[in-house]
Amino acid sequence: xxxxxxxxxxxxxxxxxxxxxxxxxxxxxxxxxxxxxxxxxxxxxxxxxxxxxxxxxxxxxxxxxxxxxxxxxxxxxxxxxxxxxxxxxxxxxxxxxxxxxxxxxxxxxxxxxxxxxxxxxxxxxxxxxxxxxxxxxxxxxxxxxxxxxxxxxxxxxxxxxxxxxxxxxxxxxxxxxxxxxxxxxxxxxxxxxxxxxxxxxxxxxxxxxxxxxxxxxxxxxxxxxxxxxxxxxxxxxxxxxxxxxxxxxxxxxxxxxxxxxxxxxxxxxxxxxxxxxxxxxxxxxxx
Amino acid sequence: xxxxxxxxxxxxxxxxxxxxxxxxxxxxxxxxxxxxxxxxxxxxxxxxxxxxxxxxxxxxxxxxxxxxxxxxxxxxxxxxxxxxxxxxxxxxxxxxxxxxxxxxxxxxxxxxxxxxxxxxxxxxxxxxxxxxxxxxxxxxxxxxxxxxxxxxxxxxxxxxxxxxxxxxxxxxxxxxxxxxxxxxxxxxxxxxxxxxxxxxxxxxxxxxxxxxxxxxxxxxxxxxxxxxxxxxxxxxxxxxxxxxxxxxxxxxxxxxxxxxxxxxxxxxxxxxxxxxxxxxxxxxxxxxxxxxxxxxxxxxxxxxxxxxxxxxxxxxxxxxxxxxxxxxxxxxxxxxxxxxxxxxxxxxxxxxxxxxxxxxxxxxxxxxxxxxxxxxxxxxxxxxxxxxxxxxxxxxxxxxxxxxxxxxxxxxxxxxxxxxxxxxxxxxxxxxxxxxxxxxxxxxxxxxxxxxxxxxxxxxxxxxxxxxxxxxxxxxxxxxxxxxxxxxxxxxxxxxxxxxxxxxxxxxxxxxxxxxxxxxxxxxxxxxxxxxxxxxxxxxxxxxxxxxxxxxxxxxxxxxxxxxxxxxxxx
Numbered sequence: 001x002x003x004x005x006x007x008x009x010x011x012x013x014x015x016x017x018x019x020x021x022x023x024x025x026x027x028x029x030x031x032x033x034x035x036x037x038x039x040x041x042x043x044x045x046x047x048x049x050x051x052x053x054x055x056x057x058x059x060x061x062x063x064x065x066x067x068x069x070x071x072x073x074x075x076x077x078x079x080x081x082x083x084x085x086x087x088x089x090x091x092x093x094x095x096x097x098x099x100x101x102x103x104x105x106x107x108x109x110x111x112x113x114x115x116x117x118x119x120x121x122x123x124x125x126x127x128x129x130x131x132x133x134x135x136x137x138x139x140x141x142x143x144x145x146x147x148x149x150x151x152x153x154x155x156x157x158x159x160x161x162x163x164x165x166x167x168x169x170x171x172x173x174x175x176x177x178x179x180x181x182x183x184x185x186x187x188x189x190x191x192x193x194x195x196x197x198x199x200x201x202x203x204x205x206x207x208x209x210x211x212x213x214x215x216x217x218x219x220x221x222x223x224x225x226x227x228x229x230x231x232x233x234x235x236x237x238x239x240x241x242x243x244x245x246x247x248x249x250x251x252x253x254x255x256x257x258x259x260x261x262x263x264x265x266x267x268x269x270x271x272x273x274x275x276x277x278x279x280x281x282x283x284x285x286x287x
Numbered sequence: 288x289x290x291x292x293x294x295x296x297x298x299x300x301x302x303x304x305x306x307x308x309x310x311x312x313x314x315x316x317x318x319x320x321x322x323x324x325x326x327x328x329x330x331x332x333x334x335x336x337x338x339x340x341x342x343x344x345x346x347x348x349x350x351x352x353x354x355x356x357x358x359x360x361x362x363x364x365x366x367x368x369x370x371x372x373x374x375x376x377x378x379x380x381x382x383x384x385x386x387x388x389x390x391x392x393x394x395x396x397x398x399x400x401x402x403x404x405x406x407x408x409x410x411x412x413x414x415x416x417x418x419x420x421x422x423x424x425x426x427x428x429x430x431x432x433x434x435x436x437x438x439x440x441x442x443x444x445x446x447x448x449x450x451x452x453x454x455x456x457x458x459x460x461x462x463x464x465x466x467x468x469x470x471x472x473x474x475x476x477x478x479x480x481x482x483x484x485x486x487x488x489x490x491x492x493x494x495x496x497x498x499x500x501x502x503x504x505x506x507x508x509x510x511x512x513x514x515x516x517x518x519x520x521x522x523x524x525x526x527x528x529x530x531x532x533x534x535x536x537x538x539x540x541x542x543x544x545x546x547x548x549x550x551x552x553x554x555x556x557x558x559x560x561x562x563x564x565x566x567x568x569x570x571x572x573x574x575x576x577x578x579x580x581x582x583x584x585x586x587x588x589x590x591x592x593x594x595x596x597x598x599x600x601x602x603x604x605x606x607x608x609x610x611x612x613x614x615x616x617x618x619x620x621x622x623x624x625x626x627x628x629x630x631x632x633x634x635x636x637x638x639x640x641x642x643x644x645x646x647x648x649x650x651x652x653x654x655x656x657x658x659x660x661x662x663x664x665x666x667x668x669x670x671x672x673x674x675x676x677x678x679x680x681x682x683x684x685x686x687x688x689x690x691x692x693x694x695x696x697x698x699x700x701x702x703x704x705x706x707x708x709x710x711x712x713x714x715x716x717x718x719x720x721x722x723x724x725x726x727x728x729x730x731x732x733x734x735x736x737x738x739x740x741x742x743x744x745x746x747x748x749x750x751x752x753x754x755x756x757x758x759x760x761x762x763x764x765x766x767x768x769x770x771x772x773x774x775x776x777x778x779x780x781x782x783x784x785x786x787x788x789x790x791x792x793x794x795x796x797x798x799x800x801x802x803x804x805x806x807x808x809x810x811x812x813x814x815x816x817x818x819x820x821x822x823x824x825x826x827x828x829x830x831x832x833x834x835x836x837x838x839x840x841x842x843x844x845x846x847x848x849x850x851x852x853x854x855x856x857x858x
Contacts, residue, residue: 079544
């Protein structure tokens, strides 16, 4: 890659299939911008997604890409990252994909601190299947399969990701492309599991949590917040919740060895080499 | 009874915690060191502590293909073990037992009561009961003393001189107790030739070794009986060759990680058993759709559901071939023995790379834990294949239509080869496309590319002359092949005309070979260890044949005697 890449140079040429007014446009623009600011080589970028509206993002991005199964982007990305630590790995997806069907994988992305950036676009609804309640929908929301309102309480993704061990956690509103881009850029620069939660309105199916609603609940993380302190980050999320607010900005950032670093150490410890003579292993099976 | 001039079978049984497995391992290793061929067979409880455990060692001068009909020597460390095996105590069987219980000795059974519990207690080392038993057995049946002592020293020395000393004391006590007994049977272990270049390895370890030889770069698995030893073996050795591995949070994650690593350009594999195959089926469909090389080892166990987790069964064949939604298949190989576990794991990896499709290698619980002596493999003589990669000419299209329907791949990092691997139906360039024409074309591509595989790869063996007539033609797969081999030898000795057909590539099916084989057989008999007769079903569906299906599903493999009896009934 020799020439300077501009944001639009990261467009694949396939136009997004999202509805007009969808928050995902903001997230996508922010991804383009972050990539351009970092001058990331598309040939060394891999964008992996599962299934859902936001999981279509790889089609719109100039990169190597995998559009996998509902909920499975995380482990696919983990395998790819461990196999090729030289690549920049970006996972994109939604709330149902990441925290419902794929919820069993989230803890392991965090605890292993796999070196990838996960951009989760949360619209509090299943959009692609036309409007069912998602794990982040408010209980009182009446939706496709919840005509009387829901029976399940919404979850708090930020708290989960902090607890699971993500080493970079931030949140932004899709309408603030600048903040989204800053957080994504920081995530891509961060070595370790970076989780960026984007409140992304669904104008077609979520008539309750609209762009205006998101605008009304977001509140900047105070400048004096210590991003290196996990307990303070958790406390801040709780405190904002009590005020029915969602914190936006960078919440937490720390350094911990990544999965591939630890694997590399292990290989070194085992004296690992491509040229290792397998006959030495075979000899161990002599009776 | 075995023909003991050629081989002999020991069975040692007791409680899971009584050291049955190590005792069996010692006998097997000592016999192998003295130049004998070995085929071991074990069963153990699904529970962690306690329960019945059994270890059988078949040792012989010629190649061994199965665990045998029954055993010649039975050693019971407790009463329960005796009670479970009482019906197998045939005239002529030597029966060594702990004299803490008083069995009824069946007619013709030659009994050797040994005070195993008392002797080990007197030595102040109750846990060495198995060593007293081992000493007695080795003395009674002529297990070569030097290799056996060497094996014990190698094993226990790593645990300290004191451990070595007390175990050897218990062993010597057993020898002494047996010396005092009058030898009432004629069983003597045959003598081996000492110059064989062999390894002794279990099926699970052999799959791990095969994967290393095949150039594995990445492995991910979730713990499951009876496949976990593959992960254990690779966890120890894969890092030596620079590869990475991870224990995933579940089987869905492990297959997902494998596919991610494969997309990244690496050779990747997972290993599981039936329940894991069920969980992986959606992702295997993705591998088929996105044409990503993927290798899955399925060490089959008793099913369905949790089933019989530690027992033998060949019941995942249909799940392996068809177990995904939509129009999908997997290339399915099945191993007969431990030697296959090495060579066919390499084959599975080569085929996955060549055909860009998921490959399932079927192994079996009984092979997983069976140690067998095999000629030492030479990795330098084994061909390892790399996937077809884009040559950089023209415009890159991931799903380009080519003459052989196999489209060149491009690793991430390859300039000008950006593309998407997708589970959506797509066009040659990977863009989603749901038109009727396109889905027909791409479905054909995914199936047609597999059609040439049987032309290049035909691991089928025919036991007998295709041109001559036979009363019965036996078709078997997996480890049942080894049982049929021995049954056929014996049936022929009786003057019965039988032939054997042993396919190891089960999908794509080699229809013409099945039909050619069947042409000059009066009856085709398919023997397999599952309830449904899964291979028989497949043969009826895919060929013009209508075989007789004989199945068992009691958690144990066939014996040659069972196959012989079935054939006689058909005559």
